[in-house]
């Protein structure tokens with residue numbers, strides 16, 4: 450028997466448009482340039498589930514030279530991937546900071562720790578002292594999120610005892626906004642103020658505050674470097690306005706079977722939907738094991754071109770049942786692909802219906818898809 454092409458075997462096809470991705474990054478780069486800043490890219494969690502091995506090289510070739518990840522392993526992976534590209538050495542910043550005993554990872558792989566506590570600052574200084582050099586580090590200041598970074602007391606102590614930290618090579622001073630997707634939220638201005646005040650008392654190379662949504666709050670939020678993440682992958686950074694980003698992700702589920710209901714009967718586990726006579730039900734070859742939220746049971750919808758088909762019954766592990774009664778029969782047949790995330794049901798809409806956010810939907814995307822990457826050259 451000859452090999453079956455991957456798409457023929459797969460229950461669903463995930464297509465990632467690398468041209469849309471780089472175009473989204475350029476939108477941020479242009480925005481930043483307008484205020485004398487530049488744009489990095491946040492590619493943690495394997496580029497929000499889209500595969501960092503494809504995303505990082507595409508962004509790097511588009512001109513991005515500053516990357517942010519969460520873990521040291523993610524950073525090492527990216528250093529190894531980008532090492533193969535013949536271009537300037539990008540900087541890779543690690544949000545988790547300096548974990549105990551991991552100092553050498555940063556020097557060996559040329560990574561920058563985002564130091565989150567005075568303890569980390571001290572450990573980094575001692576490590577660099579031992580090496581006889583001052584390797585770059587970032588410092589995260591907590592301006593209102595109460596999650597990571599030097600708190601008010603630590604910041605005060607740091608500033609007061611600055612002479613103890615001479616030789617500390619601070620690359621980026623950063624902070625993170627809690628409410629950036631709500632432009633009118635009072636917390637944005639508060640954090641901006643606290644950040645600006647802290648900057649006036651510290652020596653550093655660049656300052657960075659804004660994530661995807663933060664960059665849309667205005668040029669005074671840009672400082673030297675903006676750090677977009679989710680919007681690069683197509684989510685709307687301005688939820689109250691039309692999405693300025695291009696859609697990067699398309700997810701299509703394959704029809705396994707179509708049935709006509711002759712006598713009223715239940716559909717799926719728990720019989721949560723009762724199909725009436727004359728209903729046509731199609732079954733798609735994907736489910737919650739592929740990252741499609743079970744909360745979309747009886748709520749979600751998929752599209753065959755412009756034809757909408759509501760999900761009926763519960764989403765199961767490997768299957769989704771949809772009502773295709775109103776769609777012409779020649780359009781819905783075995784092997785046909787339906788848009789589960791597509792032009793008419795973009796990630797934000799699907800996430801919203803599922804009671805979650807684009808971030809979670811993207812990072813939950815499964816491993817059984819036939820993944821295709823288009824563009825990016």
Ligand SMILES: *Cc1c(COP(=O)(O)O)cnc(C)c1O
Nearest residue numbers: 491625660661662676677678679
């Ligand atoms: C994840 C993250 C970002 C990117 O945020 P988006 O909302 O995805 O743009 C920026 N900065 C920090 C500290 C982060 O953790």
